[in-house]
Amino acid sequence: MTDNPQGPTTGLTPHLQIGDARASEAIDFYIKAFGATEQARMVAEDGKRLMHAHLHVNGASLMLHDEFPEYVGPADQDSGPPRGQTLHLQVDDADAWYARAVAAGATATMPPDDMFWGDRYGQLVDPYGFRWSIGSPLNKG
CATH class of the missing domain: 3.10.180.10 (2,3-Dihydroxybiphenyl 1,2-Dioxygenase, domain 1)
Structure with missing residues (x-):
């Protein structure tokens, strides 16, 4: 892109x-x-x-x-945190991106680990309740 x-x-x-x-x-x-x-x-x-x-x-x-809130109806209003979605970042170094996000204030929920599908992968939640996953290929060559 x-x-x-x-x-x-x-x-x-x-x-x-x-x-x-x-x-x-x-x-x-x-x-x-x-x-x-x-x-x-x-x-x-x-x-x-x-x-x-x-x-x-x-x-x-x-x-x-x-x-x-003045532009949405009652069905659109939700008092809880966002749920049901994950924003995924495919990056060059999952551990570095994960550590930077946690240092900036994200909550670690699944530290990066080697996954069966071939990625180093982890999840965290940002201060606004959105879940993010971060992955990078294990085989970079």
Whole structure:
């Protein structure tokens, strides 16, 4: 994928909703934890919440925004942490990426280990409740 400031023209881009008006804080975390680069940030009319942010993480796009409860119905509101999904990063060194994320504030849930499918693989949870898996090939040659 080539680096396009407007974002990808194909593919799938995760778009995360961050609760408690912490999207700006989340951007800082993703920069520290995963080496993200910020591509765009748009503040809402209230001057406080982010209505859109676009990051690049390891060559892929990640979008996020603050929560806007005034625009969602009761079925969309959930008081618990995000669940049912995992964001996966395929990287060159799973141990180094994992350690950097934990140092930045992620919670270690499954330290990297050698897996039967041929990856060094681990999982962690970021400060906003999102689960991330990090993997790198065991056979790099």
